Amino acid sequence: MNAVRIFVITGTSRGIGRGLAACFLKRGDVVCGCSRKPATIKHKNYRHSLLDVADEKAVVKMIRGVVAEYGRVDVLLNNAGIAAMNHALLTPAAVARSIFATNFHGTFLFCREATKAMLRRKTGRIVNFATVATPLRLEGEAIYAASKAAVESFTQILARELGQTGITVNAVGPTPVPTDLIKSVPRAKMDALLARQSIPRFGSIEDIVNVLDFFLAPQSDFITGQVIYLGGVTG
C-alpha cells in the first residue's frame, strides 16, 4: 500500500466519521468523505460528496470520481449509520426501512463499488461498522441491532467471496461513543448499557482508531471476516 493512503469514509459530517476523517487527515492520508449534509471539514486532502449512502447512482458516481482523481481506493470505512431507539412494536415500517437503507444497503453499495476499484490493484482494506447492540441484544434497539447484524453477516461472507483477491473485509463494533447518535438516550439507560460491558465506560474515537490500525496494517493481510467489539463485549 502507498505511503499516502486514499480513504473513503462514509458519514463524515459529524460524530465518529468526522473524528476518523480528522485523524487520518492529520496523519497525511487523503480522505474522501460523504454525508447527506454539507462538509464540516476543511482540509486540502479532504473531498466531500453530498449524498445518501443508499442512493446507488450517487455511490457509483462518488467512487468513480475518487478513482478518476486519485487512481485508486485503498481503504473503505463504512461508518455512516442511523439509529432510532424504540420498542419494536412502536416502530413505524418507514423508520425500519430507513435504518436498513442507511446501515445495511449503504454499506453494501459502498463495499460493492469500492471493491471494483480495489480489484484492479489486487489490494484493499474494508472495515464495516457493527455495534455492541447486536451481541448485547439491547431492548429498544431491535431494528438498529438487526441492521448491524446484517452488516456483520455481509462482512463475513464478503470476506470469503474476496478471499483470493488481496482485499480484506472486517468489522469493528464500537461501544457507545458520546456523539449525536446517542445524545437523546436517557442517562440511566446508557449507564445500564455500559454496565453490561466488561469495561464499563464510553468508547472514544481513539479506541476505534486502534482497531482500525490493526485491520489496516499491511501485516494484517491474513485477517479477514473478523468482527472486533470494544469494551470486552463478546459475540
Place this chain on the structure above:
Amino acid sequence: MNARTQVSLKKVRDLVVETLPQSTLKSKGEIIFGPDGALDSLDLVNFLADLEYRIDQVFGCEIVLASEKAMSRNRSPFRDVDTLSGYVVELLSE
C-alpha cells in the same frame, strides 16, 4: 437500430473483446460465462468491474452491469461477447 447505435455496438464489442483476458478468447471462443464459459465467477467479477471502468472512460457513462435488468433475464447477458455487447448498448441507450 439507428446508425449511432450501430456504431456504438461495434465500439462496445471491440471494448468487450479488448477487456477480456486474451487467453480466454483463444481457449473458449466467445463464450464468457456459464456452461462452457471461459470465466469462473471470480474472473467474471473482475472482468465486469474492468469493463464498467472502461465504458466510463470511453463513453463517459457510469453504468452498473449487474443491474436488476440483467438479473431478471432468462438468458444471462454475460453469456457471450455478442449478448454482452448488445446488453451494454442497451444500458448506454437509456
